[in-house]
Amino acid sequence: MSQPQSDNLFTGIPEIIPQEIIEILLKAPGFYLERIISAGQATPMGQWYDQETHEWVVLLSGAAGLLFEGEAQVLVLRPGDYLLIPAHCRHRVEWTDPERRTVWLALQYQDSAV
Amino acid sequence: MSQPQSDNLFTGIPEIIPQEIIEILLKAPGFYLERIISAGQATPMGQWYDQETHEWVVLLSGAAGLLFEGEAQVLVLRPGDYLLIPAHCRHRVEWTDPERRTVWLALQYQDSAV
Numbered sequence: 001m002s003q004p005q006s007d008n009l010f011t012g013i014p015e016i017i018p019q020e021i022i023e024i025l026l027k028a029p030g031f032y033l034e035r036i037i038s039a040g041q042a043t044p045m046g047q048w049y050d051q052e053t054h055e056w057v058v059l060l061s062g063a064a065g066l067l068f069e070g071e072a073q074v075l076v077l078r079p080g081d082y083l084l085i086p087a088h089c090r091h092r093v094e095w096t097d098p099e100r101r102t103v104w105l106a107l108q109y110q111d112s113a114v
Numbered sequence: 115m116s117q118p119q120s121d122n123l124f125t126g127i128p129e130i131i132p133q134e135i136i137e138i139l140l141k142a143p144g145f146y147l148e149r150i151i152s153a154g155q156a157t158p159m160g161q162w163y164d165q166e167t168h169e170w171v172v173l174l175s176g177a178a179g180l181l182f183e184g185e186a187q188v189l190v191l192r193p194g195d196y197l198l199i200p201a202h203c204r205h206r207v208e209w210t211d212p213e214r215r216t217v218w219l220a221l222q223y224q225d226s227a228v
Contacts, residue, residue, distance in 0.1 A: 003182045003185045003187075003189065004182065004189075004197045004198060004199055004200070004203065005197065006189060006191060006195045006196060006197040007195070007196060007197070008192075008194040008195050008196070009172065009194040009195075009196060010193075010194040011194070025170075025196070026170050026198065026221070028144070028145070028168075028223050028224075028225055029144060029225045030142070030143060030144040030145065031142070031144065031145055031223070033170065033221065054142075056139075056140050056147065058123065058219070060174070060194075068117045068118065071117045073117075075117065075118075075120060077120060078122075079124075080122040080123040080124040080125070080174075081120045081121070081122050081123075082120060082121060082122070082123060082139070083118045083119065083120040083121070084118055084140065085118055086118070089118065105172070105219075107140070107147065107221065109142050109145070110142075111142055111143045
């Protein structure tokens with residue numbers, strides 16, 4: 001067996017990011033793990049995410065504001081902030097940092113852990 | 115449904131860490147996700163990890179050196195570095211940063227994704 005190689009979450013990021021970049025880093029039965037890179041993008045006006053999977057997500061660089069349906073207040077995320085978004089919990093990304101790359105790690109999975 | 119709350123990977127860390135701190139952040143069928151905090155600890159001399167689970171691990175702060183059995187060279191990990199350690203791939207943590215907290219996120223799972 002050859003030695004496992006490492007890669008880095010903050011490298012391999014293009015200079016120009018016209019839309020969010022989503023890459024699957026790992027996939028196994030019941031879950032997949034994504035790296036998401038945002039550069040100022042937000043969910044289009046009036047749209048909500050309504051996902052089939054539970055999503056455990058951590059913001060690792062940059063910043064973002066999440067809005068959950070029915071809430072008045074945007075939840076601001078800074079590096080290291082993580083949360084669990086249950087399946088079908090409608091939410092949108094109000095904003096991401098326009099000046100720095102926002103790097104997210106998202107674990108999408110089935111079967112309730114909550 | 116109340117709004118999901120966020121927590122932070124870099125907070126809630128004690129001043130003094132006599133041994134590594136391992137906390138399960140999330141558990142679902144087939145996987146669990148841990149936060150590990152090291153403060154200069156290493157795997158005891160002559161010992162190897164030989165795990166039943168596959169481990170996808172990312173180092174988020176600090177630094178560490180991993181050694182895989184049969185390899186001469188220590189793999190140095192810096193913030194953002196991640197790798198997949200297959201089940202039963204014998205390895206040890208040669209060192210972790212003695213001056214800064216080393217925070218890891220480890221996804222332990224069953225069923226081969228490799």
